[in-house]
Amino acid sequence: MAYLGEGTTKLGFGLMRLPRLEDGSIDIPQVSQMVDEFLAAGGTYFDTAWAYGGSEEAIRQALVERHPRDGYTLATKNAAWLGPKDADEAKAQLEVSLERSGAGYFDYYLLHNLGAGRTAFFDRWGLWDWALEMRRQGKIRHLGFSFHDNAETLDRILAAHADDTEFVQLQINYADWEDGSVQSRRCWEVARSYDKPIVIMEPVKGGMLAAPPAPVEQILRAEEPDRSPVEWALRFAMNTEGLIACLSGMSSIEQMRDNLATLRRLSPLSEAELATLAAARERLAELIAVPCTGCHYCMEDCPVDMPISGIMESLNRAALYGDEKGKGNYGFATREGTKASDCIQCGQCEAACPQHIDIINQLEVAAGKFE
Ligand code: SF4
Ligand code: SF4
Missing domain, CATH: 3.20.20.100 (NADP-dependent oxidoreductase domain)
Incomplete structure (x- = not known):
């Protein structure tokens, strides 16, 4: 360089x-x-x-x-x-x-x-x-x-x-x-x-x-x-x-x-x-748990309006700063109602994610950890 x-x-x-x-x-x-x-x-x-x-x-x-x-x-x-x-x-x-x-x-x-x-x-x-x-x-x-x-x-x-x-x-x-x-x-x-x-x-x-x-x-x-x-x-x-x-x-x-x-x-x-x-x-x-940059491309067409980036951020907060921080963040991210466990696994979000994140698996992890 x-x-x-x-x-x-x-x-x-x-x-x-x-x-x-x-x-x-x-x-x-x-x-x-x-x-x-x-x-x-x-x-x-x-x-x-x-x-x-x-x-x-x-x-x-x-x-x-x-x-x-x-x-x-x-x-x-x-x-x-x-x-x-x-x-x-x-x-x-x-x-x-x-x-x-x-x-x-x-x-x-x-x-x-x-x-x-x-x-x-x-x-x-x-x-x-x-x-x-x-x-x-x-x-x-x-x-x-x-x-x-x-x-x-x-x-x-x-x-x-x-x-x-x-x-x-x-x-x-x-x-x-x-x-x-x-x-x-x-x-x-x-x-x-x-x-x-x-x-x-x-x-x-x-x-x-x-x-x-x-x-x-x-x-x-x-x-x-x-x-x-x-x-x-x-x-x-x-x-x-x-x-x-x-x-x-x-x-x-x-x-x-x-x-x-x-x-x-x-x-x-x-x-x-x-x-x-x-x-x-x-x-x-x-x-780091998930390499999410918060770009929101995955969320444009989600049929259940999943707050994906906020949930990914919750997983990272839990990994970096402890589960309590992650849980607090998760509560805020899902305040409008849709929870990680509401995912119907259609897969469109994974096709849109520029970071190639296994979003469906990560949502299952988040549901197990925070719900
Ligand atoms: S797989 Fe789940 S989070 Fe992704 S677009 Fe479909 S319903 Fe939404
Ligand atoms: S598209 Fe990928 S990197 Fe962007 S917010 Fe969604 S999960 Fe995060």
Whole structure:
């Protein structure tokens, strides 16, 4: 790896989990303040998606209507596998995204979450050729895709679309670097073997690496007492060669300021520090029960409205912090009525999960543990 050393300018503002008010609406004044501080720090890359409820409208109000269009880059994504019945409905997502955001064009347009059964939707409906035509028409500037599957599958997709793809968005963090399912390192190697630059997602693994369990934090603090866990995680991600941007899904102005402060003092990782992160990775793998990132893709079409991500989080809390914590979390996650034991085992959630989690088995574990 080669350190790029561009600190705050390589941070990408992930717009998936924006701050919300008590009535559930997005807190536009706070998002506007976050946008302003992000731009002032040299950040330029904003990442939304057709599938992120309310996010494209929020970015219109907080960014597009308040800043010159050439002062930032905006990415959004097409989720052909998430609801459309045919090619026309899938293609219509771009017009919806343009209308919601008011951006005029997208600097980066991604086919969202390729891998497993999701890839076929884009091929079957001719979305690659359509996206290239949209690029010729100027509605998008750069075409790429985000990806959740193994390195072999990534290689197959890139071999078929090497000329169409300008960049790839990958899940990269120190915990998943050698993970057998996510295969961060191997996926990065495949993408770079095709000379594709990288956008990183999940650098703190859905927040877990910002507050890792005590045995993992002890390993990091023993090496450098004053360096926070989130700084370790961001340094690892930023150390990745070929980086366009490293996305952080920021949910408050405080998180934004913490991230910017961390990146201002960013420094390359030494061999000793990489070894420390490898030790932290191994300890975390021993402790964690379920590698859920809380993305919610599994929950879109569940016939019983199972709160899957909350239940997976309960299992992790039990494993990391004790059964009592897990049980409390489970009670909160299932407060609207559906319990883990209500699963009818239809399997659609497992097909949608980018982390390949055996959700049905895990729900049985949760029912046995918490009900
Ligand atoms: S297997 Fe269970 S949790 Fe998954 S979608 Fe079906 S009913 Fe919902
Ligand atoms: S179980 Fe999988 S799809 Fe569902 S929230 Fe967790 S990581 Fe996302």
